[in-house]
Amino acid sequence: MALPFVSIDGRYELQLHLGDGIYAGRRQFRLGDDGPAVSGEDHGVMIKLERCDAEKQSLERETENICSLAGGVGVPLVERQGSQGGYRYMVHRRAGPTLEALLGWCRAFSLKTVLLLAEQLLRLLRFIHSRSLTLRQVRPSAFAIGAAKAGNQITLVEAAEARAIRDGDAGADLAALGYMLIYMCRRVAPWRGLEVSPIESQYDDILQHMIATPTETLCEGLPREFIEYMEYVRRPIESDKPDYDHLCQLFRTAFTEKGFSRDGVYDWIVYKYRYNSGQDPAQPVTGITDQLGGRHISDEEFGKEFSTLVEELGQAKGLCLSLSNTEERDRKPDYWTEVTTAHSTLVQWCYDIMMFSRHPETPDDLRRQSEDLRLHDEVWDAGIKPCLMLLRAGVPQTSDYIQGFLYPTFILLTAIAECAPQRDEKWEGYIRDLSAYGMKYDSCGPWTRVHKCWGGSV
Missing domain, CATH: 1.10.510.10 (Transferase(Phosphotransferase) domain 1)
Known part of the structure; x- marks a missing residue:
């Protein structure tokens, strides 16, 4: 089936029709108004389209509903909405399978x-x-x-x-x-x-x-x-x-x-x-299965995994530091893509180690080593904040990159906040700080509602 558009709003490339007016796409980035469009491999989006003259219309109402829930854990953030070429559209971050x-x-x-x-x-x-x-x-x-x-x-x-x-x-x-x-x-x-x-x-x-x-x-x-x-x-x-x-x-x-x-x-x-691994994954349709794949992990396996995660985190921090020292004259479009990717990767390694330390079978000494890494601070101080500051220094040329960084980062922060004991105030503060950047550099986005949802004043 032919795609109705090449792109939506000049910034979202349509890639694949999934059915019922739903399309897979990805965000495109431009360095300034005249820069080339660069597609972000890690910035997949879902695009919903509906003809403006459709007999049964629901997309406008669905968009309003989701926008009214902006900021909630498990609610997609609507990046863009509007109309184009006789269609209404709504764009949000691509989810996994239903x-x-x-x-x-x-x-x-x-x-x-x-x-x-x-x-x-x-x-x-x-x-x-x-x-x-x-x-x-x-x-x-x-x-x-x-x-x-x-x-x-x-x-x-x-x-x-x-x-x-x-x-x-x-x-x-x-x-x-x-x-x-x-x-x-x-x-x-x-x-x-x-x-x-x-x-x-x-x-x-x-x-x-x-x-x-x-x-x-x-x-x-x-x-x-x-x-x-x-x-x-x-x-x-x-x-x-x-x-x-x-x-x-x-x-x-x-x-x-x-x-x-x-x-x-x-x-x-x-x-x-x-x-x-080539195994038969099937299980009977009838009956009830208590659990799948239960397996005890040895202390040695935990130790190897932890060492790998810490090594990857160290490499990510080194790359981020190296990129921050790049001369301004060398900061081309590929540089900004590399910056956002590197800092996102650093945050993801922090997240992996946090989840690792919360595993019920993780040995106590590895939990203590994880705490010593002060990952709560690393996520913001080494991962998110330096990236936003680099991008802010390049505004207006880097506005697209700021917007592209904000949405997946919000999802990851809410995932961490949900796992934190008693909804740690530190994570709520990080989400408010992130949404403040959105309010300033993505005025068409949902960030005012996000900010209020997480306790911010507007």
């Missing part, structure tokens, strides 16, 4: 993965409800995993049906989430009257069977907490203010009682490993 697509690959998720997803999805719904919206379409196709280092962070990708919240709406969203979680555990189960294929049937068909099924039958074989969750959300919720903390705790309890490890290993990671 949960629906991953289910098509994995066939069903393990209980461990579903419980980890449940906590993220509950936090996301809580945020959406706090902004006086109800999602209405809570289904596997509405959520995706993030890209790159945010690969385990759930991202909202469908919001066209979201509406202003009314009495009972929050409970309806939470009930729909419960059905979705149960569905993801096994896709098909021995429920009465359910004679459909999970591959050929639409989710709505299966959902209707689930709604008509008694709770005890629906949750057969699952931890008792699933029954408690469904009983809570199926009854009227007083004042339409659900106890989200209680619901999250139900799934945490089930996770702990099963003895699962918060090691960051989701099913798709195991399946990818099996696929790449």
